[in-house]
Amino acid sequence: MPKIDLDTIPQVNATGYPAPHADAVQGRWYRRLGPASGLTEFGVSHVTLKPGGWSSQRHWHEDEDEFVVLLSGEAILVDDNGRTPMRPGDCASFPKADGNGHCLINESDRDCVFIAVGRPPAGRGHYPDIDMAWDGSAKKFTRKDGSDF
Amino acid sequence: MPKIDLDTIPQVNATGYPAPHADAVQGRWYRRLGPASGLTEFGVSHVTLKPGGWSSQRHWHEDEDEFVVLLSGEAILVDDNGRTPMRPGDCASFPKADGNGHCLINESDRDCVFIAVGRPPAGRGHYPDIDMAWDGSAKKFTRKDGSDF
Numbered sequence A, B: 001m002p003k004i005d006l007d008t009i010p011q012v013n014a015t016g017y018p019a020p021h022a023d024a025v026q027g028r029w030y031r032r033l034g035p036a037s038g039l040t041e042f043g044v045s046h047v048t049l050k051p052g053g054w055s056s057q058r059h060w061h062e063d064e065d066e067f068v069v070l071l072s073g074e075a076i077l078v079d080d081n082g083r084t085p086m087r088p089g090d091c092a093s094f095p096k097a098d099g100n101g102h103c104l105i106n107e108s109d110r111d112c113v114f115i116a117v118g119r120p121p122a123g124r125g126h127y128p129d130i131d132m133a134w135d136g137s138a139k140k141f142t143r144k145d146g147s148d149f
Helices: A033-037 B021-025 B033-037
Strands: A028-032 A043-049 A066-072 A075-079 A082-086 A091-094 A103-105 A112-118 A124-126 A133-135 A140-142 B028-032 B043-049 B066-072 B075-079 B082-086 B091-094 B103-105 B112-118 B124-126 B133-135 B140-142
Touching: A028 A033, A033 A043, A033 B091, A043 B091, A066 B066, A091 B033, A091 B043, B028 B033, B033 B043
Parallel strands: none
Antiparallel strands: A028 A043, A043 A112, A066 A091, A066 A112, A075 A082, A075 A103, A124 A133, A133 A140, B028 B043, B043 B112, B066 B091, B066 B112, B075 B082, B075 B103, B124 B133, B133 B140
């Protein structure tokens, strides 16, 4: 059955971020739709951001295109351009290697739901606001100097 | 600016389907968001199905995963399982090579809007209900016996 029964897919707020950077994404509850529905060529996450929740720390990838579309609620897209409200039906693209750190923050008092599409990054991810980096080859977060947390 | 200004992207109802198979998709008006927003790893289409419009002829791909999420309005997902209503927020995945021909049909009296994600298929596409096939290597539609229209 191609239509996805979301209720059958576990919703988690797990993160690989080390403390204290994990705190911001505790309100990010997501379902991985790709593996659950047989997709292998790209990943799709169904994300509910609770009030105050962040989609991620502000970041950009050297080798991963990302796309989001808002389904319900509101979020603020934060990037090098400033703050941009996102409402249901709004779309945003984050081309790989654009050097523009981005995240969504739910500053409202109700849930925000969006779909995020991407592919697993094998290269580096950059976090301009904090002392953290993603090492795609080692599949782990490090400090910016490469040292472990 | 990551947020996409949909109004700046041309909306077209072009199709490569030969007559008479093109008739069903005349009410499919779409914007290609990937090229317009710098994405190269996957394609994203923002599609408005007018009343009576079909998303495609019913089909499946040997080598392309597809994913859709409904943004507004309603459509009927038609596949080998029958007819499944799709409403805003509903998601569906169409894994490559699943052999299950699918399409969305807007049987309502107002527009239906959805996002479709995929990657350009290089292999064959199958259309179980009509005498047509997609030849990905030649990038053209043929009859099922391989002959040209």
